[in-house]
Amino acid sequence: MKSLVSRCPIEEVMQVLSGRWPTLLIYYLKDGTKRFSDLRRDNPTVSHRILTHELRKLEKAGIVQRTVFDGYPLRVEYDLTAAGTALVPLIDAIAGWWDAHDAARDPAAEPSAAERAAAVP
Amino acid sequence: MKSLVSRCPIEEVMQVLSGRWPTLLIYYLKDGTKRFSDLRRDNPTVSHRILTHELRKLEKAGIVQRTVFDGYPLRVEYDLTAAGTALVPLIDAIAGWWDAHDAARDPAAEPSAAERAAAVP
DNA sequence: GCGTGGTGACAAAAAAGTGCGTAATTTACA
DNA sequence: TGTAAATTACGCACTTTTTTGTCACCACGC
Numbered sequence: 001m002k003s004l005v006s007r008c009p010i011e012e013v014m015q016v017l018s019g020r021w022p023t024l025l026i027y028y029l030k031d032g033t034k035r036f037s038d039l040r041r042d043n044p045t046v047s048h049r050i051l052t053h054e055l056r057k058l059e060k061a062g063i064v065q066r067t068v069f070d071g072y073p074l075r076v077e078y079d080l081t082a083a084g085t086a087l088v089p090l091i092d093a094i095a096g097w098w099d100a101h102d103a104a105r106d107p108a109a110e111p112s113a114a115e116r117a118a119a120v121p
Numbered sequence: 122m123k124s125l126v127s128r129c130p131i132e133e134v135m136q137v138l139s140g141r142w143p144t145l146l147i148y149y150l151k152d153g154t155k156r157f158s159d160l161r162r163d164n165p166t167v168s169h170r171i172l173t174h175e176l177r178k179l180e181k182a183g184i185v186q187r188t189v190f191d192g193y194p195l196r197v198e199y200d201l202t203a204a205g206t207a208l209v210p211l212i213d214a215i216a217g218w219w220d221a222h223d224a225a226r227d228p229a230a231e232p233s234a235a236e237r238a239a240a241v242p
Numbered sequence: 243g244c245g246t247g248g249t250g251a252c253a254a255a256a257a258a259g260t261g262c263g264t265a266a267t268t269t270a271c272a
Numbered sequence: 273t274g275t276a277a278a279t280t281a282c283g284c285a286c287t288t289t290t291t292t293g294t295c296a297c298c299a300c301g302c
Contacts, residue, residue, distance in 0.1 A: 062222060
């Protein structure tokens with residue numbers, strides 16, 4: 001998703017929240033301050049390159065706060081901003097929606113297989 | 122985003138909602154039934170191949186309902202399912218959050234340029 | 243020949259992963 | 273006491289994987 005195609009805010013948010021990592025990172029960060037290496041440990045499948053990219057994206061979007069401590073083995077901390085914290089319950093709501101609607105879907109697997117209608121308008 | 126990396130529902134939802142199109146399509150569909158060509162007209166930059174892909178993905182996720190009418194110039198209609206309709210306010214909430222937090226961010230552009238701390242832990 | 247709603251092959255573009263290098267300092271060990 | 277190695281958070285160049293776009297094609301009836 002390189003550039004925007006509509007002037008719609010939805011597309012703008014999705015540009016920053018799209019993908020596997022942004023929401024997952026927000027989730028790990030809602031428990032409090034994390035360092036780069038903490039986040040890598042939290043999800044070992046992310047490469048450091050991508051992790052920096054994603055964190056920078058979230059920082060630019062005003063969702064996370066990046067704090068650099070000058071020093072010896074170098075240290076950077078990441079936290080959610082106020083806006084980021086405000087976003088958490090909204091993501092929660094969507095996760096909840098998914099669970100609810102998943103539960104309704106699972107039992108019979110694919111009951112709507114042959115749902116086609118022949119109508120004469 | 123090929124496969125899942127966590128067992129977390131958030132990652133699952135994002136797998137279907139990620140990208141420019143899913144949320145936009147949900148938005149166009151919330152106004153009511155649309156046909157394939159309507160959706161193409163609504164967003165002319167999407168290729169027909171991607172549009173079918175996205176619609177199928179949303180269908181499999183139980184968010185949209187696809188109805189084929191046998192007949193003459195061939196006709197397919199797309200609507201939101203109940204679950205899809207339930208999702209709309211949640212996406213709205215996120216769009217609203219974005220607007221609010223964008224408004225708070227815009228005026229001064231980038232005031233947090235040199236926010237670094239030198240602390241002794 | 244047009245419009246409808248697709249499918250499939252192939253190519254281009256974008257995103258993601260890999261490995262190496264960097265800084266300054268502490269610690270490990272001989 | 274000197275030297276080597278590790279730590280942390282990346283940046284850069286390169287390759288691989290994934291996504292997206294393009295084009296051609298299908299059937300159907302008008």
